[in-house]
Structures are given as C-alpha cells and as structure tokens.
Amino acid sequence: MMNNTFYNEILTDHNLHPAHKKKLEDANLVLEGVNPSCGDDIILELKEENGVITDGAFVGSGCAISQASVDMMLELIIGKTKEEALQLADLFSRMIKGEAKGDELEPLEEAMSLADISKMPARVKCAVLGWHTMEELLEKEAEKNL
Template sequence: MQSNTFYNELLTDHNLHPAHKKKLEDANLVLEGVNPSCGDDIILELKEENGIIVDGAFVGSGCAISQASVDMMLDLVIGRSKEEALKLASLFSRMIKGEATGDELEPLEEAMSLEDISKMPARVKCAVLGWHTMEDLLGEKDIKE
C-alpha cells in the first residue's frame, strides 16, 4: 500500500495540473456524468477509432477526488481497446468496493493511489464518477455501487 503522502501528492497533482481537462473537438463519444449528492459534474469526451480509444478529455467541476480520478482514468485508457478500458473500470470499481487489493491492482497504475477511498463511503461516488461515465459511454454499465 502506498503512503498517504504519495496519495496526497498524486491527488493534488492530477487535480491542479490535469493533463486531460480540456475540450476534445473531434470526440465521437460524449456523455455527461453527474454526482447529485455532492455536485460533481463532468462531460467525458472520447475519440474511438476501430475499437481503440485514441484520445480523451473531460470538462466540468467537482471535488479533487472526482477530478483527479477521471484524469488518472484517461491516462490509463487512452491507447487501449474498449474491452481493456472496461476491464480497468471493473477493476477500479472492485478496488473502491474493497473487493480487490494488492498486486491485482497493478494494472491501475497511479489510480491505485485511490484505494483508501474504499474506507470513505461518502467519497466513493466522487472517485467512480468518471469511470462509471466511461462505462455508460462505452455501452456496458454492468457494475453497480
């Protein structure tokens, strides 16, 4: 497990300097994701070609956890197939529910740093907003909180 300092540094960096927070002019998949309980609101934009997510971005507002989580997610899924992206979303969801731990989480890379959110029930919806929006956008939302 990573230290709280590492978690805080990654969360802060992705929140203050998100690589993917911008408008994606040539997106061919766009969906809004809203967390009504806290007001997080994102518009996720993906460009998919031949089953591969070739680019992605988001705009919107929300807490540091929601914004950092969607930015980390886009780092992971750009360049991957739809199926790979959905597998990562499933793994992330299992991690946030406390059902996946340890080495099993390595494919999540930096997003593993959000593992302790599973111990903060009020923040779970923040962390999964981008991931669930991507699942809806890719047409396979079969994971429930």
C-alpha cells in the same frame, strides 16, 4: 499500498495539472456524468477509432477526488481497446469496494492511490464518477452497434 503522502501528492498533481481537462474537438463519444449528492459534474469526451480509444478529455467541475480520478482514468484508457478500458473500470470498481487488493491492482497504476476511498463511503461516488460515465458511454455505444 501507497502511503498517505504519496496519495496526497498524486491527488494534488492531478488537480493542479490535469493532463486531460480540456475540450476534445474531434470526440465521437460524449456523455455527461453527474453526482447529484455532491454536485460533481463532468462531460467525458472520447475519440474512438476501430475499437481503440485514441484520445480523451473531460470538462466540468467537482471535488479533488472526482477530478483527479477521471484524469487518472484517461491516462490509463487512452491507447486501449474499449474492452480493455471496461476491464480497468471493473478492476477500479472492485478496488473501491475493497474487493481487489495488492498486486492485482498494478494495472491501475496511479489510480491505485485511490484505494483508501473504500474506507470513506461518502467519497466513493466521487471517485467512480468518471469511471461509471466511461462505462455507460461505451455500453451505450455498443448497444447502438448491435
């Protein structure tokens, strides 16, 4: 498990220097995600080609946890298939609920630093906003293609 100093460094870095907080002009999948309980609001934009997420970005505002979490998520899912991205979202969700721990979390890389959010119920919705938005976006896209 990561220590609090490392957690704070990762969170701070993703807030001060988000790699994916920008407009993605050629996105072909777009969805707004809102956390009404605290006002976090993002627009997630993905570029998908042949079942692979080739690029992604987000714009919006919110707390440090919501913004860092969606930036970490994009780091993980770009270059992955939609199925792999959904598997990562499931693992992240299980981690936040305290149902997944230890080596099982390795695929989440830096996003593992948010594991202790499970002990802060008021912040769970912040951490999962980007992930839930991505799941909803990919599920809606899959339904359209049936």
